[in-house]
Amino acid sequence: MHVSMAPDMNPAADGLLQIDLDAVVANYEAIVRQAAPAQVGGVVKADAYGLGAREISHALMAAGCRHFFVAHLLEAVELKSSLAPECFVYVLNGLAPGTEPLCAKLGAVPVLNSLDQLTRWAALAMSQRSQLPAVIQVDSGMSRLGLPANEIAVLLKQPHRLDWIKLVLIMSHLACADDPDAPSNASQEAAFLQVAEQFPHVPRSLDNSAGAFLRKPDHHDLVRPGIALFGGAPQFAHPNMMRPVVSLEAKIVQVREIPAGARVGYGLDFTAFQSSRIATIGIGYGDGWLRHLGRCGGAFIAGIRVPIAGRVSMDSITLDVSHVPEKHLQPGAPVELIGPHQTIDDVAADANTISYEILTRLGRRFHRRYLPAANRPTPLGGRA
Template sequence: MDARGSRSSLAIARVDARGYQWANRGTAELKTFSDAATESTESSGTGAGGTPATRTGAANAGAILTIDLGAIRENYRRLAARVGGATRCAGVVKADAYGLGAAEVAPALAREGCRTFFVAHVEEGLVLRGFLGAGPDIYVLNGLPPGAEPDCAARNLAPVVNSLEQLTAWRRLAARRGTKLPAALQIDSGMARLGMSPREVNVASSDPGTLDGIELRLVMSHLACADEPASPANEAQRLTFERLAAMFPTAPWSLANSSAIFLGTAYHFDLARPGAALYGINPTPGKPNPMRPVVRLAARVIQTRELPGGTGVGYGHIHRTEGPMRAATISLGYADGWPRHAAAGAFYKGVRLPFAGRVSMDSIILDISALPSGALAAGDLVELIGEHQAVDDAARLAGTIGYEILTGLGHRFHRRYLDD
């Protein structure tokens, strides 16, 4: 089955926006989570990496992942407005739209007017073309692996060429086909990850035949420290990029990722490439998040119990109760992408319930002593990501970044997609 057919087979549990304004709902948040358990018996969306979500209802799932497509579209509008009309705004949907399902996210962005998309791998681009149809531009950030050129050309993908060798392979295919092929050219302006060195840029720009058969749609680079506004590396990279990109005066330029959009207009150029900010991750660390939250994750309580003082809890007994403790075990673990050494907690009706002991593969033990006795029972849902704990909060407590939390979310969740 092709990607378009695969998408059409995915049932989307759509819920209207009533009650989905976090600031106005208060403790109704978890009632909504509980209601979700009886709403649908259909699959909804895809798991990380495009894996189909389990085709069962929410009542059968250990956890529910709610993804607000309307919030993603709103974030796109905010970012597009910030860069202004002279700068186009793309959408980065690599890693299955940061784990949230490119089959749903990319068409939602397209409905908002996004016409340029970025993925990491050729295979991601081939699948995305099926979701989006022939119109939008799709760029492949990791460029052209040897042997991938025919597939890339057949689906009109534009590789982000990172070396003279990739450029030569693409040019030779264009000559064999007798047609121009689209490409972007990436300059390594100081991150030392991907892109042409200054020497290679000089070669590519000085030899008129180097770009024969190539429709150069974009010259781009990537900042290493965009989330650190005071870093001198940002200005140094921008100046290097401007100097080298000027060797291709007719091509549009692109430098800004999510955080660089907030560094100022000097970084915007012709095309901005937000990714994480679309999905609610704060592009301005240390400041209030200008993005609308996108994701909620709720896990089901499997069992509650009373533990006496001195009880060892979980693997290795790294947690030992100091006195009597009420505990709840929830159906979420590191197999679902939750970091094993996370020091986070869950929330129930606004009350924080700290983790007790290590995260297991399929479960986490919570200390629920702060709740009234009997307030939490098997089958109830507790919040891991949502109103009281954003993605960035969970990441900080786990010693990682929001990107890693989102992209690691597994395929065992029941996925619900909201839209305005």
């Protein structure tokens, strides 16, 4: 996917962030095929990893997705009313004390991560004299969210705790699925199944983006991809089969010639060892471009990689463009930060982080352009 600064871009913006909704749908459909006969939901927390939860969710909904996962109740409040009534919105972090009535009124489904959360949700249901839907999350070895073994034991001994709760899903989360050879994948699956089998008629969900591509006989009832929908590599050990979704370009603000020995940027920690040409672009860490990339990152101009020269500033980055033909270096000319020459995984590798962080940091000062999804047949449904 290639982007060029275009006439429809807001001229006041110094960057263009393009999101290809057709690629999102294509990635969703690829996961549907991979995980069949399980259904596939969409993780759209953190504003769909920074790309726009409403726009992403609407494209997925048109493609047949009916299960959407956010982290916080506030995200559910912002999303739920824009989705079709038959769609489910799950709140992964569960509910803070006192927020249960809002969640119930909204029609969102809490993921209950502790006996305390379960008790409070059941109390509200009992007060309303009506069962309320919920998901139980099991801690299968990640020691993060989910009922630990001792609380599961209590729940199994006291099943009346669930009398006012309609369990729509039992789930857990894989810690190392991006490494197919990690022994924890099998141990977590076994621990999850040991609990899930105590709830024989409740649909199950374990696999995230990476889990959907693990070689195993069963992906259960519902798969919960996030980063793979947005073009990130689900497993680092294998080539990325997802279509790229995001492109990011900046504009050249200024170009200058500097002599050998000249120093650049805050701290003056870049020194030109020969006469050089330096281009400044109007994007910085205030737009989410990691400051750490000042030591190791780069960009592309006319297909030529240009290294960052000096530190990433809040609103600007300086690039060594000495090897780029001058015709490509006029003010306003495009500079590729994410695109065909540099993926989100490439940027993440340069920054010693993961593609999730690259996407979720992208700021609001870019002009955003959404490429529409093509008309596609709705994928076949699954079991959940």
